Amino acid sequence: MEKAYLWEAYKRMQLIRQFDLTVHDYAKRKYRLMGLMHSAIGAEAYSVATSLNMQEQDYMATTYRNHAHSIAKGIDIKGLAAELCGKDAGVCRGMAGNMHAIDQDINIIAGFGIIGAGLPSSLGTAFAAKYKGETGLTVSYFGDGAIGQGAFHESMNLASIWKLPVLFVNDNNKYAMSTAADYNLVHESTTGYARAYKMECISVDGMDFFAVDEAVKKAVKHIREGKGPFFIECRAYRYHGQYEGDPQLYKPQDEVDFYWSKDPIKLFKERVLGEKWLSEQELSRIEADVKAIIEEAFDYAEACALPDLKEIYTNVYCDKY
Amino acid sequence: MERILNIKDAVNEAISQSMAVDDKVFIMGEDIVGGGGRDHETAEDSQGGAFGVTQGLVKKFGRGRVIDTPISETAFVGLGIGAAHAGLRPIIEIMYVDFVGVCFDQILNQASKLYYMYGGKHSVPMVIRTTVGGGFRVGAEHSQTLYPMFTALPGLKVVTPSNAYDAKGLLIRAIKDNDPVVFLEHKRMYMNECNVPEEPYEIELGKADIKRGGKDVTIVALQKMVEYSLKAAEVLAKEGIDVEVVDPRTISPLDTDTILASARKTGRVVVADESYPRCGMAADFSAIITENLFSELKAPVMRVMPPHTPIPFSAALEDEWIPDVDKIAAMVRECKKYNK
Numbered sequence: 001m002e003k004a005y006l007w008e009a010y011k012r013m014q015l016i017r018q019f020d021l022t023v024h025d026y027a028k029r030k031y032r033l034m035g036l037m038h039s040a041i042g043a044e045a046y047s048v049a050t051s052l053n054m055q056e057q058d059y060m061a062t063t064y065r066n067h068a069h070s071i072a073k074g075i076d077i078k079g080l081a082a083e084l085c086g087k088d089a090g091v092c093r094g095m096a097g098n099m100h101a102i103d104q105d106i107n108i109i110a111g112f113g114i115i116g117a118g119l120p121s122s123l124g125t126a127f128a129a130k131y132k133g134e135t136g137l138t139v140s141y142f143g144d145g146a147i148g149q150g151a152f153h154e155s156m157n158l159a160s161i162w163k164l165p166v167l168f169v170n171d172n173n174k175y176a177m178s179t180a181a182d183y184n185l186v187h188e189s190t191t192g193y194a195r196a197y198k199m200e201c202i203s204v205d206g207m208d209f210f211a212v213d214e215a216v217k218k219a220v221k222h223i224r225e226g227k228g229p230f231f232i233e234c235r236a237y238r239y240h241g242q243y244e245g246d247p248q249l250y251k252p253q254d255e256v257d258f259y260w261s262k263d264p265i266k267l268f269k270e271r272v273l274g275e276k277w278l279s280e281q282e283l284s285r286i287e288a289d290v291k292a293i294i295e296e297a298f299d300y301a302e303a304c305a306l307p308d309l310k311e312i313y314t315n316v317y318c319d320k321y
Numbered sequence: 322m323e324r325i326l327n328i329k330d331a332v333n334e335a336i337s338q339s340m341a342v343d344d345k346v347f348i349m350g351e352d353i354v355g356g357g358g359r360d361h362e363t364a365e366d367s368q369g370g371a372f373g374v375t376q377g378l379v380k381k382f383g384r385g386r387v388i389d390t391p392i393s394e395t396a397f398v399g400l401g402i403g404a405a406h407a408g409l410r411p412i413i414e415i416m417y418v419d420f421v422g423v424c425f426d427q428i429l430n431q432a433s434k435l436y437y438m439y440g441g442k443h444s445v446p447m448v449i450r451t452t453v454g455g456g457f458r459v460g461a462e463h464s465q466t467l468y469p470m471f472t473a474l475p476g477l478k479v480v481t482p483s484n485a486y487d488a489k490g491l492l493i494r495a496i497k498d499n500d501p502v503v504f505l506e507h508k509r510m511y512m513n514e515c516n517v518p519e520e521p522y523e524i525e526l527g528k529a530d531i532k533r534g535g536k537d538v539t540i541v542a543l544q545k546m547v548e549y550s551l552k553a554a555e556v557l558a559k560e561g562i563d564v565e566v567v568d569p570r571t572i573s574p575l576d577t578d579t580i581l582a583s584a585r586k587t588g589r590v591v592v593a594d595e596s597y598p599r600c601g602m603a604a605d606f607s608a609i610i611t612e613n614l615f616s617e618l619k620a621p622v623m624r625v626m627p628p629h630t631p632i633p634f635s636a637a638l639e640d641e642w643i644p645d646v647d648k649i650a651a652m653v654r655e656c657k658k659y660n661k
Contacts, residue, residue, distance in 0.1 A: 100438050
């Protein structure tokens, strides 16, 4: 594999991991951040593999667990940190917060706070590309919990009958808040739902960057050829709680231990070192670079100003009367 | 030149003229074309929506821009949001306002909030057209007037035309507007006619219209209640009561200046409204008028509203349920008599 590609992949995975470890640390100490934090640790591999196969024109819809998706797509880390601190310099000017912190300037529609609510909007950006005769696609992220929602089923059906260029990426991280996926869902693999809507689908190990990369390349080719939507189940794990501070009493320890043995960062390092694609020194350099970026971002965020009170009224409407 | 058009055709003309000048405008909804929506179908429509409003559009613009949907309001209202985000100007039809229950999250939490939450980067220029109003003999789930629910949400605009002239001008403006607009058509007013110019024109949102000038009592009313208030005013004129009828036309934004100016002039206000009485438009208007003009009013603001019950089916009951000309006239007489 190309060195520059792997370099970028590892950098973005490290950015996600170190960003959310910092968030975890700060949340625990009730330090710097405002509000509830939703950690994306465990989502590094599939998020980065997906984003690296997207083009600038492509759209993305994400959820309240958005850090991995946004960072993978190249969000400004300082702006993201500032948003989590409720600052005017945040990517959403302090109006959205952790739950919705995305940047519309890099073609992310929204971080949808209601489970399943982003799926219909992702049909819309996909529809717009088709309507304008463009080849752009939309990546729509959602968790296993979203599959219980009507919005999911309506969107799957509509995307299928209209052959919309949507890549449905299901982060099956085993838990919808505290409730296990095998309690909530009738299918063991969420591709069962895709098949019901006659949608092309693959189930992959979402912790394995290389497996997801291969699946996404296949999906993107299918979609760009105008063959309609594609569904990828990324079997992953939500290492942290529903929110930072969640005691996670519902998780068996042997399950947690098992998934740490499948840590996406660890798997990636083992593979690139084994294949001699990147060296120990190179990986260490990336890790050190990222550490500096994260530290700088949160120091910047803390130093930034809070929004002016008039901002309460500024952007309710675009056309004012 | 005089040209008489009903509301149904005025709405159709507004959509058609908007689509003709801007290819980013498309319209989508259940049975808005009809005839199965199949590829092999000709361009002919069999339905034009449940009320025939969109008839003929497919012939002009094709199925790529006039699009039948499955019964999936959540999916296609949300699709409208995404399409608007990507630069298109969707007109989304929800057949009856009562159906918002199945897709309300997309309106309540998504359409109305994205512009605000994302610091004013991407607006959501989408029009949701839907129908309100009782008296159609279709029972409790197809007769409601639910505009207060939309009005309660910052970020949405809410438009309530009461005649064909207003319907055309307001809809053309709404389609050009950069915010999500809920455009409500009263299903028992589609055949109401008036003079409507053929050329496209716009009516600004947030500008009330004095539908009848008068000096004794102000009636503030929307849609069907404007029609009834004007009839009540005729009756009352013969009794020597000179009524002014104020039609806000859009309830978000609301032209409080015009409402308050009229109330200040007459000192007596009746609000006639077809929405439910609790947290309804009459309660809202009455609070705004009272808190601004308490010392100048000669009588309390009086409200003509349906009872706080679901809408009964039987014609005998439904006709009693909906405020009518007699009830409005009676309330105006009471208001006129009131001595502070």
